[in-house]
Amino acid sequence: MQTDLFGHSKPTKRELSLENAKEVNGLRLYPDFIDHKTEKSLMEHIDNSHWLNDLTRRVQHYGFKYDYKARNIDNSFYLGKLPNWLNDVAKSIYDKDFINFIPDQAIINEYESGQGIAPHIDCEPCFGDTIISLSLGSSCIMNFEKEPYSKNKTEIFVEPRALLVMEEESRYNWYHGISPRKTDKFNGEAIKRNKRISITFRKIIVD
Ligand SMILES: O=C(O)CCC(=O)C(=O)O
Numbered sequence: 001m002q003t004d005l006f007g008h009s010k011p012t013k014r015e016l017s018l019e020n021a022k023e024v025n026g027l028r029l030y031p032d033f034i035d036h037k038t039e040k041s042l043m044e045h046i047d048n049s050h051w052l053n054d055l056t057r058r059v060q061h062y063g064f065k066y067d068y069k070a071r072n073i074d075n076s077f078y079l080g081k082l083p084n085w086l087n088d089v090a091k092s093i094y095d096k097d098f099i100n101f102i103p104d105q106a107i108i109n110e111y112e113s114g115q116g117i118a119p120h121i122d123c124e125p126c127f128g129d130t131i132i133s134l135s136l137g138s139s140c141i142m143n144f145e146k147e148p149y150s151k152n153k154t155e156i157f158v159e160p161r162a163l164l165v166m167e168e169e170s171r172y173n174w175y176h177g178i179s180p181r182k183t184d185k186f187n188g189e190a191i192k193r194n195k196r197i198s199i200t201f202r203k204i205i206v207d
Pocket of ligand 1: 107109117122133134176198199200
């Protein structure tokens with residue numbers, strides 16, 4: 001809780017976000033999953049790696065390439081094991097018992113301030129039951145909604161270094177997306193968005 005100028009107490013952005021997350025079955029939010037040093041090191045690895053310009057935002061694919069149009073993956077999409085710097089993060093999520101498998105695929109998204117991602121449900125035949133997103137560099141609001149672009153959104157304020165785990169209904173029945181805007185409004189505050197990088201870890205399902 002925090003106290004405003006008039007002496008009224010209100011939740012912090014983090015507290016509100018954790019409260020909102022309870023509305024979405026199967027969604028878990030872990031603020032400060034990594035420390036600043038790890039965040040910096042991951043961003044350096046990412047900066048020094050090859051970007052793809054498949055979409056309006058830059059992306060990097062590891063483990064398996066994902067074809068956004070075909071929404072399908074087979075063994076011919078295999079790129080090799082996750083590099084150590086990504087596998088270490090994947091393993092630390094597993095070691096903390098936050099997930100019960102070690103992810104074999106990661107997609108890195110770069111969002112310039114003002115960029116977002118349309119509401120979507122991750123490909124069902126391609127990826128397993130758990131989708132994990134690690135945020136670096138900037139906050140954003142991730143919207144969860146039962147119908148895309150609906151008025152009823154559950155807003156999760158995702159801080160840099162936070163981990164989101166989507167399972168059950170949050171994975172299969174809720175759309176998640178990020179509105180394209182430069183400033184978010186949350187808990188009565190305006191928060192500027194800077195460049196945000198996310199790492200989405202998944203388990204690939206191949207026939
Ligand atoms: O940026 C994020 O945290 C989410 C990315 C995402 O939803 C996706 O790559 O499908």
